[in-house]
Amino acid sequence: MTANRLDEIHIVCELRCETADRERVRELALQFVEPARAEEGCLYYNLHQKQGEPNTFLIIDGWANQAAVDSHSQNAHVASVMKELGPLLTFGPVLTFTTRVSD
Structure with a gap:
């Protein structure tokens, strides 16, 4: 594994909501995706919905280094x-x- 990969930071962000708010939460969470993907140092940024628990969303993203994470936050x-x-x-x-x- 290269030193560059050793600097990578991968994040799992869990969000849960009530059923009544699910579609709005989904819409809002999707608003993070494209802007994050355009940020310097973003390796990937995806929104997932948990199978069997549709009120649970996961944002799974990867960043080149801590500076990219800090800038995103x-x-x-x-x-x-x-x-x-x-x-x-x-x-x-x-x-x-x-x-x-x-690797």
Whole structure:
């Protein structure tokens, strides 16, 4: 594994909501995707919905390094979407930060 890959940070962000808010939460969470993908250092950024638990969404994203993660977390767009999304959540956002072990 190259040193560059050792710098990568991969994140799983879990969000949960009530059934009544599910479609709005989905719409809002989708607003993160394209802007994040355009950010410098973004390796990938995807929204998933948990099978069997449709009120649970996962954002799974990868970043080239800690500086890219820091820049993303300070992005005004993220804060803007979270203003509306946050009150609709029953759980989260819970972030799990990982580094790659395998090639």
